[in-house]
Amino acid sequence: MTKTKIGLIRVVSFKDRKIAELHGKLIEHHYPILQVISRCIKDQPKGIYNDETEALAIPNIVELGLEFEKEGEVKAIIISCAADPGVKELRKKLSIPVIGAGSAVAALALTYSDKVGTLGITEGTPQIMEDILGRHLVAEAKPDGVQTTLDLMNEQGKNRVLSCVKSIKENGAKVIALACTGYSTIAIAPELEKRAGLPVLDAVLAAGLAAWYFIK
Amino acid sequence: MTKTKIGLIRVVSFKDRKIAELHGKLIEHHYPILQVISRCIKDQPKGIYNDETEALAIPNIVELGLEFEKEGEVKAIIISCAADPGVKELRKKLSIPVIGAGSAVAALALTYSDKVGTLGITEGTPQIMEDILGRHLVAEAKPDGVQTTLDLMNEQGKNRVLSCVKSIKENGAKVIALACTGYSTIAIAPELEKRAGLPVLDAVLAAGLAAWYFIK
Numbered sequence: 001m002t003k004t005k006i007g008l009i010r011v012v013s014f015k016d017r018k019i020a021e022l023h024g025k026l027i028e029h030h031y032p033i034l035q036v037i038s039r040c041i042k043d044q045p046k047g048i049y050n051d052e053t054e055a056l057a058i059p060n061i062v063e064l065g066l067e068f069e070k071e072g073e074v075k076a077i078i079i080s081c082a083a084d085p086g087v088k089e090l091r092k093k094l095s096i097p098v099i100g101a102g103s104a105v106a107a108l109a110l111t112y113s114d115k116v117g118t119l120g121i122t123e124g125t126p127q128i129m130e131d132i133l134g135r136h137l138v139a140e141a142k143p144d145g146v147q148t149t150l151d152l153m154n155e156q157g158k159n160r161v162l163s164c165v166k167s168i169k170e171n172g173a174k175v176i177a178l179a180c181t182g183y184s185t186i187a188i189a190p191e192l193e194k195r196a197g198l199p200v201l202d203a204v205l206a207a208g209l210a211a212w213y214f215i216k
Numbered sequence: 217m218t219k220t221k222i223g224l225i226r227v228v229s230f231k232d233r234k235i236a237e238l239h240g241k242l243i244e245h246h247y248p249i250l251q252v253i254s255r256c257i258k259d260q261p262k263g264i265y266n267d268e269t270e271a272l273a274i275p276n277i278v279e280l281g282l283e284f285e286k287e288g289e290v291k292a293i294i295i296s297c298a299a300d301p302g303v304k305e306l307r308k309k310l311s312i313p314v315i316g317a318g319s320a321v322a323a324l325a326l327t328y329s330d331k332v333g334t335l336g337i338t339e340g341t342p343q344i345m346e347d348i349l350g351r352h353l354v355a356e357a358k359p360d361g362v363q364t365t366l367d368l369m370n371e372q373g374k375n376r377v378l379s380c381v382k383s384i385k386e387n388g389a390k391v392i393a394l395a396c397t398g399y400s401t402i403a404i405a406p407e408l409e410k411r412a413g414l415p416v417l418d419a420v421l422a423a424g425l426a427a428w429y430f431i432k
Contacts, residue, residue: 030432091329091390097415099327107323110348111315111426113307132326134350174307199313199430209429210327214415216246 003035004075004215007068010040011057011081012047022185023080027208034212037074039064047081047182049122049148054085061086062093069094075215078207082179083126097214101181105206106132109177112199117173119165119192119200121146121180129179139171140179152182161188165196176200219251220291220431223284226256227273227297228263238401239296243424250428253290255280263297263398265338265364270301277302278309285310291431294423298395299342313430317397321422322348325393328415333389335381335408335416337362337396345395355387356395368398377404381412392416 008027014020024036041060048054061079065086068074076097079087084100091098106129109116117139118125125133125140143160151157161183168176176198178189184204192200224243230236240252257276264270277295281302284290292313295303300316307314322345325332333355334341341349341356359376367373377399384392392414394405400420408416 088330097328103330104327107326108426108429110323110326111320111423112313112430114304114319114347131330131350132352134347136348207327209425210324213324213425214328 001033003033005035005037005073006211006215007065007074007077008036008038009061009064009077009079009086010038011044011061011079011085013040013042013044019185023181023204026184026187026202026204027078027211030205031208031212034208034215037068039068046148046150048083048085054083058086058089062089065090065094065098069096076211078204078211080181080184080204080207082129082181082203084128087128097211099207099210099214100128101203101207102126102128102179103132104210105129105177105179105201105203108201108206108209109133109175110136113174115172115174117141117168117171117176117198118179119161119168119176119183121152121182122148125179129177133177139168139173141165141168152186152188158186158188162191162195165192169196169198174198178203217249219249221251221253221289222427222431223281223290223293224252224254225277225280225293225295225302226254227260227277227295227301229256229258229260235401239397239420242400242403242418242420243294243427246421247424247428250424250431253284255284262364262366264299264301270299274302274305278305281306281310281314285312292427294420294427296397296400296420296423298345298397298419300344303344313427315423315426315430316344317419317423318342318344318395319348320426321345321393321395321417321419324417324422324425325349325391326352329390331388331390333357333384333387333392333414334395335377335384335392335399337368337398338364341395345393349393355384355389357381357384368402368404374402374404378407378411381408385412385414390414394419
């Protein structure tokens with residue numbers, strides 16, 4: 001099988017190569033035709049968790065995107081963050097598809113139902129997901145006491161997520177779009193599906209699905 | 217490779233089995249893991265082309281959907297029409313995913329750009345696609361002199377489509393969502409891409425993509 005390379009931009013400056021490559025590996029596992037080259041933005045060890053950290057990240061995301069296209073190896077680029085930071089900016093500069101995890105998972109949810117719930121981490125539903133979901137966004141939840149994506153990597157953070165997800169179904173949603181790619185890092189979607197009794201859509205996998213479609 | 221069966225409902229009462237199965241074959245070709253069982257609604261040889269014919273079709277679509285689920289063989293159902301007729305009704309009755317070609321292609325377009333154009337046949341953009349695209353719908357076009365999906369099956373109809381597609385790019389769209397599955401029947405998307413200079417998304421293939429994701 002000839003694999004097609006895509007670029008993936010992590011918006012957390014992970015030093016650990018294995019952690020940096022987790023989203024890429026998840027995509028490769030689900031879409032074996034894709035080979036993912038993962039790169040992290042510089043100087044943001046805590047990632048994006050509010051407007052300020054998002055604004056800081058955008059020039060670095062654009063820089064990585066330009067670098068990917070200049071090298072000419074990848075056929076599409078994924079920005080692995082549910083807020084789609086830098087996606088609009090990069091689309092203006094690049095000729096290859098630029099897929100944002102947030103827009104991808106919101107869109108995928110709309111293929112399943114017109115009643116969508118989101119599960120965020122700190123800031124609720126990112127603006128780009130609200131824009132796409134519009135009046136189809138019927139429920140939102142986020143765990144108490146979680147500040148950054150790193151807090152999800154321990155047992156306490158995970159339990160907090162599991163205990164808040166039920167309210168989304170109670171509020172009328174028929175499908176849940178994960179509104180943070182930190183959830184992909186801990187691959188919590190299957191467990192959440194059982195707990196919530198609804199399909200739970202992973203933002204990184206949704207981005208991989210779109211990238212796979214557009215490179216075909 | 218173990219194939220997964222999905223059901224596909226055609227909203228035109230084709231007598232010719234080969235034509236009836238065209239959308240299913242297209243999906244099988246692009247997603248080899250899927251095996252598509254195609255069925256046509258009864259009594260509508262001209263298909264759905266206005267509100268009246270849509271209203272007529274819905275009970276028949278629901279009947280076919282219930283039949284698919286009762287037989288227990290398929291893991292998802294596609295309604296192969298860009299107006300998503302019967303999708304809402306069937307989702308209330310069935311436990312397997314029900315994918316509409318219109319919502320699927322509109323959603324897929326949003327993973328690529330926030331500036332989407334649609335290419336309809338007779339009635340412009342179906343309501344369900346307008347609902348999903350919202351303010352991201354920036355351009356619409358439809359060919360002159362085409363009344364039903366059958367008119368696309370001759371050379372004159374095809375030429376009329378090709379000559380109207382350029383205006384979509386001129387009006388600012390960055391991607392085109394085909395707003396009628398009649399375009400899938402004539403597999404015109406690649407030719408339209410060349411003419412329009414933009415990615416052109418086929419509604420049947422978009423529905424296949426979503427179905428494939430949800431049966432995994």
